Amino acid sequence: MKTLALCASLLIATANAAANATRSSGPFLKSLDSGTGWIIGNDLWNITIGEIYGKSLFYQGQDLIGNAAGHYSGYGNGPTSQHRIARLIPSIDGETNFVWTSASVYQNSSEYLDVVFSAIEVDLHWVIYPELAGAYQYLVNKALPTLAVLRTLCRLDNTTFTHGRTNAKDDALPPYADILAATKVQDETWQQADGTYITKYDWSAFVREIDFHGVYGDSFGSWYIRPGRDYINGDHLKQELTVHRESATGDAVELNVIHGSHFQVTSSATFPVGKTWGPWLWYLNNGSREDASSRAQQEFAAWPYTFLNTTGYQSRGRVSGRLVLSDGRPASGAAVFLGDNQSDVSTLDQGTDYYYAGYADDEGNFNLDNVRTAEYALYAWSNGGDISDVAATFSQNNIVVGDREALALGDLIWSVKTRERIFQIGDLDRKALGFHNGGAPRQHGLVAQSPANLTYIVGESNASDWYYGQSALGSWTVLFDLPEASNRSATLAISLAGYSKSSDLVISVNGHSVSQLLSADLLSDPALYRSGTTAGEWHYYELHVDSGVLQAGLNNVVFQVTRYTLWRGFLWDSVFLDWN
Template structure:
C-alpha cells in the first residue's frame, strides 16, 4: 500500500520534462519501481502493475484483489498485455494520462485527482484481430448451470452503459459513456461478467471488438484505431452511486482527452446529425432502428467492426438524431424487418448536419396475420423474457398448436429446439380450418421469430 503520493508524483515526473504535472498530496501519480514494475494511482486508490497483471489494487486501504488474479488485458493468440514502458504522455492540473506500450498496442490510464478509478482507452498499433473467448459452462448436481454467458447483454442499447461486481463495501465498475467504439448494430450481444472456471474468480469484462453471438469474422483494424475512453470506477458498493456517476460521464462525453497528438480523429466531430425517414405512402417511419455504420455493404451491420458506430430510434414523426459523431463517411441504415440503406454520407466537423428526408419504398403488402411485434426481440414469447442461461431451449415444447385469432402471443415459444411438430391453425372461417404443419427432424435455432 502506498503512503506517500507526493513522493510518487515527483518520481513520475522525472522522465517527462515537457509536461507540467499536477501537484499536491492528492495528485495522481506514476512511480517506476523497476523496468518491470510500476505503481499508479492517487490518494484514493493505487495499483501495482507487473508482468501482465495489476495486483494488489488498494482502494481506501483495502486490497480489493486479494487472492484473485488481478486486472489484466487479453486478446486473441496472446499471453496477455505486458505493462511495459510506462510514461506520462499528457496531463492537466488535476489529471495525468499514463501510456503503456508494447509491439501490439498502447493502453492508457487517465487518472484524476481524488477519482476512485481511472478512464481507460486502447489505441491499436499492429494488432488486427478481435477478442474471441470460449469459457466453460458448469452443471451442478441439481441440474442447474452456471455459464460465462449468464450475464451477457445487448451492448448497444442505452441501458448497457454500466456493469460491475459489488459487495462487501467495494464496487468495481465499467462505465461506458459512449458506444461509438463498440462493434455491430443494435442487436449486438456480449459478455460482461462471469466466473473463471479454473480459479473461481469473478471476472469483470470489458469486451471491445468481441465476437460472441456472431459467426467468425476476419478482422483488420487501421493503425491508431481507438477504443474508449471509458471509466473504470471504484466505490463502496453502492449501485445508486454508480448509476449517478454514469449519468455524469454521459453528460461529459466526449472527453477533452485524448488530445489530437495522441488520437487525431477523436476530437474531430459533428455536434449532431439529424434526418427524417418517411415511407413512400407518406407515413412517418416511426420506431425505426437506425444505424450509422461503415460506408460499404461487404459486411452485415451485425458484423461491422472496423469503424465507429452510432445507433438510435426514430420518433413518432420519423425524426432521429445522432450526437457527437466522428467525422468521415458513413452509411445510415433503417431497419424493421427489411433494410433501407443510403451510402456516402459525409460527416464533417460542424455544429449540426441536416441530412434532409429519406423516403423508404414500401413493399405494398397486405398483412394477413402476425405473431408479436416486428421488433426482432423474443420478449413477448414464452421463454423469451427471462435472464440468460444455459439449456433454456430444453423447456421448449416438442409439439405445439397455435391458432391464429385466438391464441395469445406468449403461447408461441421463442425457440424451436426439440423433435416434434408445431402446427399453426387459423380460426374457422365459413366452416374451414386451415392448418400449417412444421415438422422438425433435427434441432434448429429460430432467431427471435418464425414467420410462415
C-alpha cells in the same frame, strides 16, 4: 528455497513501494527499483503493473486483488503473432495478453496525468485525476492482428467482491464451491445436483443499454462506466459478457469487452492504425450501487471527454433526418444505425471503425449526436410497434459527416412491399419479444421448455402461445382459414432472431414442401445455448408458395424439426404469409 526467498523479497519490495506511493502527492508513475514493473495511482489508490498483470491494487488501505489474477488486457481468435510464439507468453484464459514493454508519461497537465503503457500491438492509456478513485482508460491500435475479441478486465479478490451488477442483472455471484461441486455440461456452464445451472452467460447484457457494470461487496465496488460506446462493434442488438465468477480460480471478474463476438456468427475485424477504443472510466467506491449510478450519469453527461484532445476524437458532427415508408406511414420507432459505408457486412457484425445507434420517434424523426467526422452508411429496420409488419431494411450510403456540421438529411423514403397479408405471428423487430419466454431473464437451457409439438390457430391463438425458441424433434403447425380459393401464389416469410447449430427445419404448406433450413447451410450464433432469450444473429427468408397450394377453408403451415441438438435450434422473430 532461494526461489521462495526471492519471491518473498519481491513481494516485500512491491508492498513497500506501494505503501510509499500512497504517500505521494497527486497522480504519479513510478518505476520499481527491481526494474520489473511500475506503480501508478494517486493519493486514493495505486496499482503495481508488471509485464502483463496489474497486481496489489490498494484502495482504502486494502489490496483488492489479493491472490486473484489482477488487471490485464489482450485479444483472441486472431492469427498468432510470431513474437508471441518466440517469447512463449502464457495466457491464463485462452487469450493472448498484451506484454507491456514500457510505461511513460504521455501528458502531464495541470488537471490530470496521462500514463501510457506500450505493447507491440497497442498503447493503453490511464488518465489519472488527483481526487478520482479510479482512472479513465483508452486503447490505441498500433499493430493488432485481425481478431474477434479485444478486452481489458479486472479479476479481483473473491471474498471482497461477492456480487455482480449490470443494467439487467444484480445478484450474488455463484460461490466458487458450487462450481467445483457441479458437473460441466458445455463451455463455462455447470449443472448442479438440483438440476439448475451455473453459467457466466447469464450475466451478459446488450452493450448499448448498459449504464454501468461491475462487481461489489459490503465495503468495495469496482465498476466500468462506458459512455459514448461508438468504439464498440455492432448495432442495438450487440450483447456481450460483463461480470462472472471465474471457474478456474474463483476470482470475481469484471470484463470490459470492447470488441467481441460471444453471441454472433462472427465479428472478426482488421483495424486501422490509430483506432481508439474509449475512453471509459474504471471507478472504485465503497460498494454503493447508488454512488456508481450517480457517477455514471455524470460521465454520460460529460461525453465526449475534453481531456482526449486529438483531432479524430474531438472532430464531430450531428446527423438528423426523417424516415418515411413508401406507403406514406412514418417509420415510427425504427432502429437507426450509422455504420460502415458501402459494406455487405451485417450491422451486428460491423466493427472496424465507429458506430452510432438510436431510434426514430413516432413521426420517424431521428437525431444522432457527436458523430466522428467520416463517411458512413445509414441503416434502419423495424423495431416493432406501428411498423411491426415491415420486413424490409432501409440503407443509404455516402453519408458524409463534417466537423461541427449539423447534417440534415430531410425526408428519406423507405421502400416497403405492399402485399396482402394473410397472417402474421410476432412483430418484425429482430427479437423474440412477445413469444412465450421471449425476453425472459437469461438462463441456461430455457429452450428445453419449448414443446416438441405445437398448434397455433390464427384468429384464436396469441403471440404468447408461440414459444421464443424451437429445438426438440417435432412439428409446430399454424392453422388458418381462407374464405375462398385463389390462383395466386404466396410468399411465406420467416424471420429468425437467431439460430444455433445443429438443428434442421423442414417447412411445408398443406403438405407441399416449401423449403428446408439445414444446419449445413445456415450460419450459427451461440445466443440460444448461451442463455439468450431475446436475440442472436438475425436471419430472414422469403419462401415461394405455388399458386393452387392454398385452398378455401382450413390450411396449414408446418415447421418440422428433423434434426435436434440439445439447447440448439431456432430463435423466432416473426412468421407471416402474404398473397403475391
